[in-house]
Amino acid sequence: MKFLFMIFTFVLFLQADDHDDKHKHSYSKDLTYLNLNRTQTDLIKHIIKKYRKQIKEFRENKELLQEQKEVVFLEDKFDSDKIISINNEIEKNRTQIEVEFLKQIHPILDKWQRERFKNYMEEWEVE
Numbered sequence: 001m002k003f004l005f006m007i008f009t010f011v012l013f014l015q016a017d018d019h020d021d022k023h024k025h026s027y028s029k030d031l032t033y034l035n036l037n038r039t040q041t042d043l044i045k046h047i048i049k050k051y052r053k054q055i056k057e058f059r060e061n062k063e064l065l066q067e068q069k070e071v072v073f074l075e076d077k078f079d080s081d082k083i084i085s086i087n088n089e090i091e092k093n094r095t096q097i098e099v100e101f102l103k104q105i106h107p108i109l110d111k112w113q114r115e116r117f118k119n120y121m122e123e124w125e126v127e
Contacts, residue, residue: 033120034109034113034116034117040108040109040113043108044105044108047101047104047105047108051101054097054100054101055126058093058094058097062090062093065089065090069082069086069087072086094126095126097126098124098125098126101124105117
């Protein structure tokens, strides 16, 4: 049994060496495919930290707005304007965070990096 485990481990070790940088990255919100330099990395780390904080606040606020929507729904008379207003507020917050993030990283990335980043923009959408 140990012998089979050792062979399996050895085969996996050999397979790991076959990694090619041209393969797609496999982690969500991973920017290694951009080949950032040290300065870019430092700047973007700060932006991502702020982005994550904003996402956390957005989710908390969204939860409160969802609760408001439920209260509106439970009322005797359905008020579609209130529901629309709540949904618009959620979408407005989501869009502001996303646009601010993209606006901040855009000048840091060069043209080639922006071209690569656009392929993964969906990963950075606020949910």
